Amino acid sequence: MNTINIHKLKKMNSPKLSSRQNFNGNIYVRTPLIESVPLRKYCAYRKVYLKMENCQPSGSFKLRGISNLCKYALSAGYTEVVCPSGGNAGLATAYAAMKLKIPCHIIVGQKTPSIICDAVREYGATVERYGIVWEQANQHAIETTIDSKTAFLLYGHSTIVDEIAQDLDGEIPSIIVTCCGGGGLLCGIVQGIRRHGWEKRTKILAMETKGTHSFNLCVKNGGRRTRLNEITSLVSSLAANEVCEKVVEYFRDNQPQILSRLITDVQAAETCVHFANDHRFLIGLACATSIAAVYTGIVERIITKNEDLHESLYDKRDEQEMTDNEGPIVVIVCGGCEISLNHLKEYRDLFDTQKSIENENISINS
Incomplete structure (x- = not known):
């Protein structure tokens, strides 16, 4: 066989074949882009849209x-x-x-x-x-397999941006927020942004957890591909010791600008619970990593230019600094299989325990 x-x-x-060649009929589905009213208050009351890739038949982008x-x-x-x-x-x-x-x-x-x-x-x-x-x-x-000649993975992912552009009907997002594991989804979003000519108007915010931060490590190493020695985060779906070379190349190109930010496992767990309350969807820790950029205030600090120096220190800039187009925020809800009601209870217990520790420390230091 x-x-x-x-x-x-x-x-x-x-x-022989272009990566943009498509085949008749799609197996994936066009997913909804929904406006999130509950999340606006975390983004200086700017419009926030959620691209619901968790609605794909297999559960993820x-x-x-x-x-x-x-x-x-x-x-x-x-x-x-x-x-x-x-x-x-x-x-x-x-x-x-x-x-x-x-x-x-x-x-x-x-x-x-x-x-x-x-x-x-x-x-x-x-x-x-x-x-x-x-x-x-x-x-x-x-x-146990035979070599092949071609692949279309990145073009497939870039269709997310095509759908976003159609649904926004002329509006151009100021930031597209995504999580980053090996970098395939991030590369696809870059390709989609370039195809629509948004590279000087839309930034990408690439989110990772501390302990899966292989892309962040490349950013801090001057845009050189760097291997993360050890995975120490619970977010197994983002656990890539090294991102693909293409995503590092895109970071160096700065077309569009790609920002790298980190959250903790506890913040990801807390986001799973908040998102279930706000939008009645169950999401896993990897999916929550991108949405946590909203709940933790990272997105708001970026658009209001109120970040601490250590947050933006390694951002790549050029002579023609990209200005905020004041467009909506789009968050990729990437989906994933690592979630159930039992998982959600574990996540709630995780951040409840962390909150108790923080409160005890405050009491001791008071």
Whole structure:
């Protein structure tokens, strides 16, 4: 059987096909862009819109790019897809393969929760446990698959910006907020912004947690790709020791300007609870990382130019400094599989414990 490793396919370039080539019919869906009235008060009462990628059939934005990869694999003659992932990429691959009616094999780590494996199987994919960390699962996938010639992952993600532009109907966002793991979504947003000519009018705010801050490390290292030695955050979906080279190149280009900011795991957990109360959606810690930029005041400090020096010290600037176009804030609600009512209770307990510790410290110091 002619098989292809989805993660291997992502890294290939084709001299024959344009990455903008599309196939008839989309597996992913157009997701809603909704205005958030509750979040306006955290952004100096500027309009805030939420791009609800958690409404994709597989539960996250990853279906956009991965479905394009699966379509290409099928058109190129491959008869099976293999994906080393114990999370959102695996679910997206399994769903896309189900829609395309091709076999799918997902290789997960030994510690991947059974609930994720069961969800993958519901889409008709087979599941194999291998290795402790993702790198081991990926190496195993490489050894059992055949090289490919091209990939469309980033173009798939950039369609998010196309939909935002259509729904805003002439308004241009001042900031698009996204989380950053390996950098695929961030790269797609850059491509979409450039396609619409917004690179001098729209900034990107790339959010990470302390402990998954591989992009932030590159920013602080002068725009050089740098490896994060250890993942110390609970946010496993953002746990990439190194971002892709392309996202570092885009940061250096500064077209558009990409800002890097960090939050703590506790702030991400608190955001999960706040967002459930404000918008009646359950989100995981990775998804909450972008929304936390609103709840923690990061976005407001940026647009009101009220940041401390340590926050903006490493921002890349040029001679023609981008001015705030006073457009709306758009937050990418990227979605993800790492959330349930039990998770939400754990997150509430986590930040309640942290609040108690902070209150005790205040009492001691009073």
